[in-house]
Amino acid sequence: MKVHYSTINVVGNNDDDINDGACLFTSSLHHHHQASHSTYHSWLVEHPSALGTFDRMMKGAKGKRVVVFLDYDGTLSPIVDDPDRAFMSDEMRSAVREVAKYFPTAIISGRGRDKVKEFVKLSNVYYAGSHGMDIMAPPKPLIKSSCDAKYNGVVLDKKCSEVLFQPAKKFLPTIREILAKLVEKTRKIQGARVEDNRFCISVHFRKVMEEDYGLLEDKVKSVVDNYPGFHLTEGKKVMEIRPSIEWNKGHALEYLLETLGHNSTSEVLPLYIGDDRTDEDAFKVIRSRGEGFPIIVTSKPKDTKASYSLHDTSEVLTFLLRLARWRKASSSSRSLFTTALVSNWFYGTTMAFGKVL
Template sequence: MTESNPKPVFGENSDFFDLLEDKKPALFLDYDGTLTPIVSRPEQAIISQEMKNLLAELAEKYTVAVVTGRDMDDVKKLVGLDNLVYAGSHGFRISGPNGLYQEHEKTAVLLPELAIIEKELMDLQKKYKGVQIDRKRYAIGVHYRNAKDEEINDILADFEEVLDRNPGYKKGTGKKIVEIKPDLDWHKGKAVMWILEKLELNNDESILPIYIGDDDTDEDAFEAFQESGTGIGIMVEHNGKPTRASYTLENVDEVAELFKKLL
């Protein structure tokens, strides 16, 4: 596992498109910050019609999967395209065309436990103005983008107390969000590799898997590609933090430009 100094996809010295000269991409895409800009409230992250049209065209030619921390049903409704693969809750639930489906084997245990944790976290939403609890099927997010700056340390401390009271769960981090999720060896990287295997693309030398994401949880997918040597990671809006992605795109608009180029 090595961290890279990612190169821009676009530019005079870019070699990105050389990698695709004799290959077809299989696209794995985060949602927030990749297909839509980051917004103050998660329910306001509505995909543009242009981006939806591009995804529809891409899915006619290539494998396209949306891999997100959002609940699978939520992102399916937001994107609204039937011929994509959807991996929700960081891959704990996956569905796609031709009967593709998987849900984590510990569902029956996890869901009741998460319901209890959700009630505990709701106290933070009541206590701190601007905090928003986002219940997903296999994770619970605490958004604090709209909270007062001077209260953020207290919010995070209260979050840690809830986490400490619930063994078997771990913290996830992102842009102005922390999550409680099952402490299991499953994440976006494992989900992507599972999809590649189920679609029989993992040993197809004519396919180049490409993962595009913008946040900490996407590093698991970048790392999975890096370790297996099977694909390329692209970080959107790289902020200089260490990353395992090989390339960068500046923003959602450049993601759209890449899609147009692939078409």
């Protein structure tokens, strides 16, 4: 996270020299933009658009069970300065709801489970918060009027929703301790924000001045270094503190596939859309299975294990709507085909019966 500065010197002290310098700078930016544009298009050859290759992808999905996994920030919602205002649009919510009608769907986010559920506001999806360390199924109807902490062997949270898996539960007291120390250590750094994600902690620095990046990093490290059972990672303008256990978004994907009874590599196609480093673990799992669609959301070239790409959240929206329409059309075709078979069978049987008569 160390910041390196470069300066642009404009030679001379008259207007012509300054204008020449400005022109050179503008020209440099123009060529840099062209080079970046060219590089991105070259990168797209290896990571083609999931929209441009949609028909080919779905051709391979025929007869298979598609299971959908979605990141939240940068995928369903744009990256914003204030993490508390990372709202998804009504259109995106409607698209996810529609997808979940036809496919088992899970949101796997670094956010706390309650927070991402508050943003998404859907009851027909699975939620895996804290990078998959807190997994919850869609709520099921209760037989009792009030729920117990455990009912019929199923763990329920305070809102009577089923909790499937919390592999880092034993770390909760220590996480609370680290959280309090980070809040105290960083409170004087303007723009820094510590977010409690329950099983992990995020330190956001999108609003921190660049000259304070190093100071913030040092303060965060000074806390984390005292806890050998935890490690520090960096994402998009955020540092994250997590328990050092063998669990990530890739493990969460595998766990959900197995729990949902969709672990067969030959019949199941996991489809994962994400934009950040932490999503790479899920991409790796899909690649190792040899079946599925790992899709990265990015507007610039990235070193990634994803096979396909989408440019931004607006393309994610378009893709999800198209995916739901594809399955709906496939279901309608199968229904019409079945109806035609039954009709033909009935007509043929009736004619044969008439001849017998």
